[in-house]
Amino acid sequence: MPTPPAYPAEPARVLLLGFGAIGRHVATLLAPEREAGLLRMCAAEREVAAHRDRAVPGVELSTTGTDTDCPTWAEALAEADLVVECAGVEPAGEYGPQVIAAGMDLVLTSVGALADPETALRLLAGPGRLWVTNGAIGGFDVLGAAAEAGGLDAVRIRTSKLPTSLLRPWMTDQQEAQLRSLSPGDDPVTVFSGGPAGAIEQFPANVNVAVGLAWATRGRADPAVGTGAGVGPQAGQAELLRRSLERVRVELVADPAAGRSRHEILATGPAGRIELAFESAPSPENPKTSGLTALSVARTVRGALGLP
Ligand SMILES: NC(=O)C1=CN([C@@H]2O[C@H](COP(=O)(O)OP(=O)(O)OC[C@H]3O[C@@H](n4cnc5c(N)ncnc54)[C@H](O)[C@@H]3O)[C@@H](O)[C@H]2O)C=CC1
Ligand SMILES: O=C([O-])CC(=O)C(=O)O
Structure with missing residues (x-):
């Protein structure tokens, strides 16, 4: 039995x-x-x-x-x-x-x-x-494995969303008007380019995935030498994350043709070239949020x- x-x-x-x-x-x-x-x-x-x-x-x-x-x-x-x-x-x-x-x-x-x-x-x-x-997003098994082996040099994420889902209270009238005026057929507009920390500060409800990607690709400390942070495993994890946040590059795009949010990941290095793309069905409760979450x-x- x-x-x-x-x-x-x-x-x-x-x-x-x-x-x-x-x-x-x-x-x-x-x-x-x-x-x-x-x-x-x-x-x-x-x-x-x-x-x-x-x-x-x-x-x-x-x-x-x-x-x-x-x-x-x-x-x-x-x-x-x-x-x-x-x-x-x-x-x-x-x-x-x-x-x-x-x-x-x-x-x-x-x-x-x-x-x-x-x-x-x-x-x-x-x-x-x-x-x-x-x-x-996902694919963190293979991304994590590559990062833990020191096999990634560059990690990028490009997130495309409908322009109106990227409106933020700090935007100028001009920025807001530009996003509101975009209609299908117009070229996408990049609203952020940089690191995950800056991205999440400006767009806290839109780029959690970028910080998640940095977490997933933080790698691991060499058990023989630690991370150099010097004070215990938590600080070691935090230090790995800090370095990973510096490596990940984020582009956030307002795309009037983005019926669904799209996240494209490209990670490259000695481990290989990993390309992943995610288009989630919208959340049944809020179309601005990916249902996959x-x-x-x-x-x-x-x-x-x-x-x-
Ligand atoms: N990891 C990922 O891939 C993703 C993460 N997110 C995160 O999930 C969060 C929630 O997303 P949604 O459910 O779509 O947003 P939502 O706005 O529909 O729901 C958030 C809820 O939390 C409540 N809330 C806010 N502050 C609170 C507090 N201090 N105490 C108790 N309740 C509080 C609000 O009243 C609201 O009902 C986003 O803000 C974002 O940070 C969102 C999408 C993807
Ligand atoms: O729902 C999504 O597509 C992702 C998102 O907003 C986030 O990562 O904050």
């Missing part, structure tokens, strides 16, 4: 931070696990009242704000086994480190938070474990909980 899988006796308690397009999609994707009694789910929002009429069956709500008719963030956190951030780069930096410091595992969707060196150190400091989702997050959650 085959040995039955060693599922946990009690359902794992998952706390979503952010219940927007990705959070809701993840909750829907994990409905079978909820129904099978493998996990329970709670979602923290900053204004719960606005979410009451968009309830997802089986998902309780809690608040990081001032709502008084539901558990607070601290109460929900005390009950959780795993936190799944899908709120944004800023809230990831604000709440993620306290989750890790409390010894709880954290799934990070707003991977861009790792571009800030201080936040990266705190997210990597333990004792909780950090699970970095690959989000809207929630699929990846759900998979990362299953992995973190040891679910099949």
